Amino acid sequence: MSNSFKLEIVNPEKSFLSKEDAIEVVVPAFEGDMGFLKDHISIISFLKPGLLRVIDGTATEETYYVEDGIIEFKNNCLSVLTSNIFDIKKMDKNKIRDILTEAEKDSQNNDISDQAKYLIDQKIEVLKSLTLN
Amino acid sequence: MASLDDLKKRISSVKSTQKITKAMKMVAAAKLRRAQENAEKGRPYSEKMNNIILNLLDGISDKETAPKLLIGTGEEKIHLCVVMTSDRGLCGGFNSNIIKKAKSYFKKILNDNKTLKIITVGSKGYDQLKRTYKDYIIEKISFKESKNINYFDSDKVGKIIIDKFKKKEFDVCTIFYNQFKNVITQIPQEQQIIPLKSSEEKKDSSFEDNYEFEPEEDEILSNLLPKNISTQIFKAMLENSASEQGSRMTAMDNATRNAGEMVDKLTIQYNRSRQAAITKELIEIISGAESL
Numbered sequence: 001m002s003n004s005f006k007l008e009i010v011n012p013e014k015s016f017l018s019k020e021d022a023i024e025v026v027v028p029a030f031e032g033d034m035g036f037l038k039d040h041i042s043i044i045s046f047l048k049p050g051l052l053r054v055i056d057g058t059a060t061e062e063t064y065y066v067e068d069g070i071i072e073f074k075n076n077c078l079s080v081l082t083s084n085i086f087d088i089k090k091m092d093k094n095k096i097r098d099i100l101t102e103a104e105k106d107s108q109n110n111d112i113s114d115q116a117k118y119l120i121d122q123k124i125e126v127l128k129s130l131t132l133n
Numbered sequence: 134m135a136s137l138d139d140l141k142k143r144i145s146s147v148k149s150t151q152k153i154t155k156a157m158k159m160v161a162a163a164k165l166r167r168a169q170e171n172a173e174k175g176r177p178y179s180e181k182m183n184n185i186i187l188n189l190l191d192g193i194s195d196k197e198t199a200p201k202l203l204i205g206t207g208e209e210k211i212h213l214c215v216v217m218t219s220d221r222g223l224c225g226g227f228n229s230n231i232i233k234k235a236k237s238y239f240k241k242i243l244n245d246n247k248t249l250k251i252i253t254v255g256s257k258g259y260d261q262l263k264r265t266y267k268d269y270i271i272e273k274i275s276f277k278e279s280k281n282i283n284y285f286d287s288d289k290v291g292k293i294i295i296d297k298f299k300k301k302e303f304d305v306c307t308i309f310y311n312q313f314k315n316v317i318t319q320i321p322q323e324q325q326i327i328p329l330k331s332s333e334e335k336k337d338s339s340f341e342d343n344y345e346f347e348p349e350e351d352e353i354l355s356n357l358l359p360k361n362i363s364t365q366i367f368k369a370m371l372e373n374s375a376s377e378q379g380s381r382m383t384a385m386d387n388a389t390r391n392a393g394e395m396v397d398k399l400t401i402q403y404n405r406s407r408q409a410a411i412t413k414e415l416i417e418i419i420s421g422a423e424s425l
Contacts, residue, residue, distance in 0.1 A: 010181060012284040012367050014174040031347055043345040044185060046356050070357060072185050074344075079181050083284055083360075 004057055005038045005076040009064075009085065016085055017064075021057035025078055027071055028052065028126075036078055046070045047082065049123035063088045065130070067123065093131060100127040137410065140403040144396060151392035157223065158385035165316070165378035171282070172313060172371040179368045182361055186329070188344060189354055200351065202295070202358040205328030206304045211248040213303035213327075214238065215294065217310040217369055218258030219377045220277045225384030227311060227319065227377055228257045234321040235309045239266060250303055254290060254370075282370045284363070291363030298327060310369035311376035317383055319376035326365050329358070 007022035008015065025036045028050025047069040054062045069082030086095075106112075107120045135143070190203075216235045218228045242249050252272045253259040259273045272293065276286050294306060306327035311319040346353055 008177075010178045012175055012178045012287075012364060013171065015177055029347065034347075041345055042343065043347065044189065044353060045347045046353055068360075070182075070185060070353075070360070072181070072188075079185075081178060081181055081185070083288070 003038045005036075005040075005078060007054060007078045007080075009052075009080040009082065011082055011085055016082075017054075019054070019056055022054055022078070023057060023059075024053075024055040026053040027080065028066065029071070036073060038076060040073050040078075042074045044070070044072050047080075048119055050126050051088070052080070052085075065091065065126070068119075088130070091130075096127055096130050100124065100131065103127065135402075135406075137403065137406055140399060140406065144399045144403065147392050147395050147399065151389055151396065154385045154388040154392060158382055158389060161224075161378045161382040161385060165375065165382055168371070168375040168378050169313070172375045175368060175371045179364050182357075182364050186354075186357060186361060189346075189350060189357070200355045200358055202298065202327055202362070203329050203354065206301070208304045209247070211250060211303040211305070212242050213250045213252065213294070213297065213306045215252045215254060215290070215306065215308040215366075216258045216262065217308060217366075217373050218253070218255035218261075219373070220256050220275055221377075222257060223384065224377050224381035225387075227380035228255075228261065230319070230321045231309050231311055232258060232261045234323060235262075236265075238307070238309075238323060239269075252290075252293070255373075282367075282374050284367050287367035287370050288363045290366050291359065294327070294362060294366075295359050303327075308366065308369055310373045311380075313372050313375040313379060316379040319380055322369075324365070324369070326362055329361075 004021040004023055007017070007019040007025055009017040023037075027034050027036070028048050029045045030048050031045075033050070034045065047066055049067045050065075052064045052066050054064070056062075065086045065088055066080075066082050067084035069080055069085075071081075072079045103120055103123045107117070107124065112120075214235060216231060218231055222228070239249055239251075249266075249269045251262065251266060251270045252274065253262060253270060254274045254276075256273070256275045256277065259270065259275075262270060274290060274293070276282075279286055297303060298306070305325065307323050307325045309321065309323050312322045314320055
């Protein structure tokens with residue numbers, strides 16, 4: 001494929017996903033969603049809680065829920081380092097609800113920084129939209 | 134000389150010890166394979182993390198304003214040592230090797246009149262250090278309950294360390310662990326994680342790349358560095374667990390062999406005493422008959 005690039009998602013325990021033929025990847029970067037196509041400029045950024053979408057050569061779309069992480073794009077290779085990533089299809093509603101209640105508990109906590117608060121609010125928003133589907 | 138009965142008991146007790154050590158060796162061998170796999174699987178993450186940080190460091194223009202976690206507090210008065218050991222014993226020199234390494238480091242620090250603080254991870258390390266360095270141990274952490282090493286646990290340790298750093302409780306942080314080389318060799322390591330040692334920096338051609346940063350470098354770094362600490366600890370834990378199993382396997386293998394040798398020796402001794410007893414009885418009978 002001429003317009004594809006390499007995608008690697010690793011978490012501390014193992015290599016979570018590795019694809020040679022990613023066409024488009026949309027990541028929830030800290031300052032807003034970011035779409036990657038082939039020959040994107042080299043970039044380093046970090047993630048906020050949200051949905052990571054992968055479209056590969058067979059035009060199938062996969063969606064993952066990530067909580068945090070760092071991304072690096074270099075030489076047509078996108079590396080995503082994250083400690084919390086789940087495949088949406090394999091996530092059941094109860095699990096989502098568990099994380100949601102946990103996050104809501106965290107947001108009650110007042111002595112956290114604005115940035116942490118922002119991240120938690122983001123998390124709650126994404127999780128809520130997930131439970132609706 | 135021990136009586137026949139005593140010898141018999143000794144032999145059977147050594148034999149049952151041998152059975153236990155043999156079983157433990159098998160278990161360790163099975164666990165070792167998994168631990169080794171995990172350690173290998175975990176490597177890409179820490180390597181990538183390291184790469185990104187090195188790239189970031191290159192992009193930072195003003196070193197003065199860089200986060201404290203990276204450049205340190207500018208002082209070197211209080212040293213925090215994180216000694217990572219296992220929760221279980223019977224693994225040969227595994228724990229003592231780490232402790233030995235750590236102790237020589239402690240001595241150096243105390244000789245230089247610096248303040249020493251110790252965090253022990255794993256109960257065996259605490260047991261060995263509490264005799265000499267009890268007053269310096271500020272925290273002991275043990276993950277006896279969790280069966281497998283997971284990132285969540287190491288994140289907890291990382292958060293404790295960062296929390297203490299933010300409260301200015303220490304200037305330099307070093308971790309001690311065993312690096313897994315192969316089943317027979319494990320190398321005790323000391324690694325400084327705060328401030329980040331730049332001696333390992335390797336300049337290669339990829340450094341020429343100009344990266345875009347979003348948000349700014351400083352912000353990414355301050356977000357990334359705490360994660361890096363957890364990752365380093367996680368790496369150390371993975372290496373440690375593979376080393377622990379390897380070390381146990383070797384130790385138990387040796388123990389099994391020793392027990393075998395001991396059984397052989399005791400059996401010879403047993404047979405000899407039996408023979409002697411029979412001979413003695415015969416002589417008694419014969420000399421009794423002769424005297425008639």
